[in-house]
Amino acid sequence: DGFSVEPYLPIWQSTPLLPREAHFINLDLTMAAYAMGSLDAVLQHGTASLDVMSRLDDTTKNDNRADEEQSAYNLLIQFGQYRHSLESYAKDPITSLSVPVFDTFGDDKSVVGAIFTTMYWRLFFAGVFSDSVRGLLCVLENTQGQQATYVINGPNATFVAEGDHHSSQYDNMFKEIDLVDFFKGSSSPETRTFSAIDLDARFIDYKLRVYPTDEFKELYVTGEAKEDAIAIGSTFIIAFLVFIVYDCCVERRQRIVLDRAVKSTALVSTLFPENVRERVINDDEARGKGKSRQIAFRATNISGNQMIGGPPIAEKFAATTVFFADLAGFTKWSSTREPEQVFQLLEGMFKAFDAAALRRGVFKVETIGDCYMAVTGLPHPQADHAVRMAKFASDCLDKIAQIVGDLTENLGDDTSKLTLRIGMHSGGVTGGVLRGDKSRFQLFGDTVNTASRMESTGTPGRIQVSQATADYLILAGGGKWLTPREDKVFAKGKGEMQTYWINTDTRSTTSDQSRSSYAQADADAKSST
Secondary structure: OOOOOOOOOOOOOOOOOOOOOOHHOOHHHHHHHHHHHHHHHHHHHEEEOOOOOOOOHHHHOOOOOOHHHHHHHHHHHHHHHHHOOHHHHOOOOOEEEHHHHHHHHHOOEEEEEEEEEEEEEEHOOOOOOOOOOOEEEEEEEOOOOOOOEEEEOEEEEEEEEEOOOHHHHHOOEEEEEHHHHHHHOOOOOOOOOOOOOEEEOOOOOEEEEEEOOOHHHHHHOOOOHHHHHHHHHHHHHHHHHHHHHHHHHHHHHHHHHHHHHHHHHHHHHOOHHHHHHHHHHHHHHHHOOOOOOHHHHHOOOOOOOEEOOOOEEEEEEEEEEEEEEEEEOHHHHOOOOHHHHHHHHHHHHHHHHHHHHHHHOOEEEEEEEOOOEEEEEEOOOOOOOHHHHHEEEEOOOOOOHHHHHHHHHHHOHHHOOOEEEEEEEEEEEEEEEOOOOOOOEEEEEEHHHHHHHHHHHOOOEEEEEEEHHHHHHHOOOOOOHHHOOOOEEEOOOOOEOEEEEOOOOOOOOOHHHHHHHHHHHHHHHHOOO
């Protein structure tokens, strides 16, 4: 009787120990203004709670307490930072934290006490970062509208003032956490901490926002990023330019190689008929000695020695017409000319003949001095081989007349007197690659020898053909092209031969009917051969 029924919270145990004096033993914590909120949450709800922020110099003021009681409160408040002097934290915000103590762990537990401590926020922020982290500004704010600002430089924290004092230029550059949620989440096996009673935010909740400062900006925001970007960009541009140059060089090299390959292939094509050329290439590749067709037939040095060892590359062609042309008067003319002038004439002449041969389907065999040798009817059979060659021979006469006329002014008046002596003979030949240091396609047989006799016994400016060639032309409807030679020609091993002149001014294109007759006769000739 006479005792109050209000809660009474004396200090039961403390660390460090309180003096054993009556005013400490009888101290009622429910009367501590800075702790009443958190203790009320403990007593009424049985939950842990933080209290509002208070200034240390306000809580230690005498508010009509007895001197002994006030000194006990002051001493109790200092326990939160007993390693430091009270004067150092006189202006700092502090907050009490109260946690209930229950009589049992069951569901019907009751609060029988409270664990109470004073939090000094400056000490809470101190020792978090290393010396290298400087210039962070922390704003502490609770749901009661209280704010406090701290600056953190390494392990040291400094109280700035009450309120939010961050710079407005960093309004959008902050990190915010909820302290109640943070404390709840920090209790885990990973952090080796456990809390059977979570903080209750119903009474009060705290949030912490971290902002950068100018010092932080100067320390971490430098021009290195810009310099790195410039360096990376420059490296990329240089690499791109190097790639472009390299690509151009590669493309140029490939173009050179391709041009050489095309030229080599074109030259090889003039040296070998298509089917013979393919046989040579296939034979070389089969033995693994040729990396490419261009290498196998290097225009400047076609090495037949590498090809020797396989079977001979030769074939019989039953129906052909062989052509020889010699520049009459060339020997005498060239003896009075410079080498460059001689080759100017020969190159111009042979180039024109080659173009005409390509157009007529004539295969150029070789040139020997001023002599030009060609053949039709190979590598593929040509039913009109004699007609083709007659037209080609007539083209050559026209070309040489035009060429010597154009060169007379530069090479001398007697150049205009130069003309061709042409001979042709038709029959079967043996053709193949005569392998050696300078391999070439060669023709052999009586047909070749007779064609050579037709040229050597001919007349400058005229085309002389044998009886065999004349027969082919007559069967093709070209009899009006021919004029029999009045005298007989003597050929070694053959005796006297009747030959014919081709009248270049009266030749004409054969009709389809004539071609058909010629083809049939040509087939009969092949069969008899």
